[in-house]
């Protein structure tokens with residue numbers, strides 16, 4: 001492919017972890033990456049398999065979260081940032097390789113958490129959507145852009161308390177018109193690159209469950 005050859009020339013394959021040439025993540029850095037311990041998406045405390053604690057269950061809340069890496073870990077952060085700014089699918093596949101998870105659910109749709117349009121980069125790359133495509137083809141679950149972002153929000157890092165973050169995000173997502181009335185009893189998997197405070201995913205879950213969804217899980221590359 002001539003186009004790929006040009007891309008390789010302009011953006012040579014170098015490891016995001018150590019800078020060595022040849023691949024986007026060298027074997028050594030990949031081996032140093034550990035899969036992260038799972039947490040409950042509602043309270044952020046540890047939870048076996050990422051299931052929401054029974055004490056944290058909430059009518060519109062998430063039912064569980066699958067996270068792959070620890071965002072604080074330097075190589076994991078380089079991978080997540082490499083995907084966000086480096087617009088390559090190959091790195092996504094490498095990052096997801098060997099990761100297995102079991103939620104006990106059979107999902108109907110996989111939904112990328114939408115970005116506000118100007119946060120997408122110059123190629124219109126949305127890392128949540130790209131990640132969704134790769135995960136969707138692995139799980140054989142169709143990827144659908146069921147949610148739309150209605151307005152932008154302040155950067156969540158500026159928000160100090162959980163309450164501030166939830167207020168900031170409240171009303172930011174809506175179920176697209178063509179999906180209204182079609183989500184009853186559906187089992188959905190939200191996908192995003194990073195689960196930090198989790199306010200975005202919890203708000204998405206709320207909108208989907210209000211629209212009739214029965215189960216909402218999240219999958220994030222890192223937390």
Ligand SMILES: [Zn+2]
Pocket residue numbers: 015016017018019020025026027028029030
């Ligand atoms: Zn490396």
Ligand SMILES: [Zn+2]
Pocket residue numbers: 040041042043044045052053055056
């Ligand atoms: Zn909990």
